[in-house]
Amino acid sequence: MAAPVLLSPPDVGQVEEEYLLRALRSGWVAPVGPDLDAFEREVAERLGVAGAVAVASGTAALHLILLTAGARPGTAVVVPTLTFAATANAVAYTGAQPVFVDCEAGSGNLDPAVLEDLLRRLRAEGTPVAAVVAVDINGRCADHERLRAICAAAGTPLLEDAAQALGSTRDGRPAGSFGLAAALSFNGNKVMTTSGGGMVVSDDPALLARCRHLSTQAREPVAHYEHREVGYNYRLSNLLAALGRAQLTRLDEMINRRRLLRERYAKLFADVPGTRILGEPDAESNCWLTTLVVDDGVTGWTAAELGAHLARHDIETRPMWKPMHQQPVYRDSPALLTGAADRLFGSCVTLPSGSALGPAQVEHVMATVAEFVEAAR
Numbered sequence: 185m186a187a188p189v190l191l192s193p194p195d196v197g198q199v200e201e202e203y204l205l206r207a208l209r210s211g212w213v214a215p216v217g218p219d220l221d222a223f224e225r226e227v228a229e230r231l232g233v234a235g236a237v238a239v240a241s242g243t244a245a246l247h248l249i250l251l252t253a254g255a256r257p258g259t260a261v262v263v264p265t266l267t268f269a270a271t272a273n274a275v276a277y278t279g280a281q282p283v284f285v286d287c288e289a290g291s292g293n294l295d296p297a298v299l300e301d302l303l304r305r306l307r308a309e310g311t312p313v314a315a316v317v318a319v320d321i322n323g324r325c326a327d328h329e330r331l332r333a334i335c336a337a338a339g340t341p342l343l344e345d346a347a348q349a350l351g352s353t354r355d356g357r358p359a360g361s362f363g364l365a366a367a368l369s370f371n372g373n374k375v376m377t378t379s380g381g382g383m384v385v386s387d388d389p390a391l392l393a394r395c396r397h398l399s400t401q402a403r404e405p406v407a408h409y410e411h412r413e414v415g416y417n418y419r420l421s422n423l424l425a426a427l428g429r430a431q432l433t434r435l436d437e438m439i440n441r442r443r444l445l446r447e448r449y450a451k452l453f454a455d456v457p458g459t460r461i462l463g464e465p466d467a468e469s470n471c472w473l474t475t476l477v478v479d480d481g482v483t484g485w486t487a488a489e490l491g492a493h494l495a496r497h498d499i500e501t502r503p504m505w506k507p508m509h510q511q512p513v514y515r516d517s518p519a520l521l522t523g524a525a526d527r528l529f530g531s532c533v534t535l536p537s538g539s540a541l542g543p544a545q546v547e548h549v550m551a552t553v554a555e556f557v558e559a560a561r
């Protein structure tokens with residue numbers, strides 16, 4: 185039997201092997217070394233930002249930028265309810281209160297109008313808001329121009345969770361360059377991977393220096409191990425940075441493959457009334473994941489039924505993330521909701537989207553999806 189088709193498996197090969205082996209043989213087998221420095225430079229250059237700090241995960245990157253923005257007990261941080269839990273968890277690490285805000289139905293990204301309303305309410309009740317975190321869902325950039333104007337008017341820093349969006353742009357401007365600072369992720373399922381890893385990117389040298397300091401146990405620059413505050417051991421390994429550098433040389437090629445997959449799905453569902461692809465149209469997305477939104481009142485079938493059909497053919501799919509306001513752990517957190525995230529949660533299926541899928545796997549997926557659609561007509 186053929187190997188199962190995974191949603192978004194890592195895409196690694198010869199180039200990665202060479203970079204990793206060279207780093208291993210260089211002796212820099214530690215969270216410090218030339219590949220780490222070069223990886224930071226190369227990503228910062230690609231995004232057109234002043235600098236970067238490579239860390240052990242996207243979650244660690246989020247934690248650090250939230251700390252630098254002043255998130256702490258007694259403050260609130262606004263986070264979209266439709267996101268992966270890491271966005272909210274990083275807020276919880278700081279002791280700040282996550283406050284959830286609903287999304288736009290079309291893109292799944294944070295809804296600027298609802299945010300504006302929420303910030304007004306928080307100000308009226310005297311709650312200090314340390315930051316707003318915008319997430320670029322499935323690689324589509326949030327409406328950062330509007331979000332920035334709203335945050336600027338409220339005097340609140342805007343941070344970008346660009347964990348899913350490396351390589352995307354909006355109006356030509358790269359994801360990760362919009363907020364005061366952004367977090368990237370190089371987890372195994374993202375557009376490019378270091379197996380596990382992340383990065384803080386920013387135009388603010390002082391913010392970057394602060395993140396670097398906190399990521400290395402807040403050790404003061406003196407010989408005798410002086411510490412004035414509690415730091416973290418968050419640095420990325422030099423070996424993994426080498427893996428990241430290899431992936432970076434292939435990033436555009438890998439994104440193109442994800443885009444081609446998205447185009448295949450779009451074509452397949454173009455004449456299926458009641459279906460649409462989340463976040464489309466968007467020619468600037470890295471197409472990290474392709475999520476199908478199904479209006480079952482029109483189609484006569486549900487997103488979950490399509491997922492179950494694909495599972496029977498060894499093809500992995502996923503539902504949309506369960507919104508944070510529905511999570512037991514965040515049940516008591518405040519939220520301003522329109523119902524958009526709840527509706528998406530109930531009507532989405534995310535289809536295999538990885539750049540590592542081989543031609544035979546792609547044809548198998550498309551044929552199996554087409555078979556389901558035809559049978560349901």
Ligand SMILES: *Cc1c(COP(=O)(O)O)cnc(C)c1O
Nearest residue numbers: 241242243268270347369370371
């Ligand atoms: C993947 C992801 C993260 C976390 O990144 P890790 O590297 O897995 O810690 C954070 N936010 C979003 C939106 C993500 O998709």
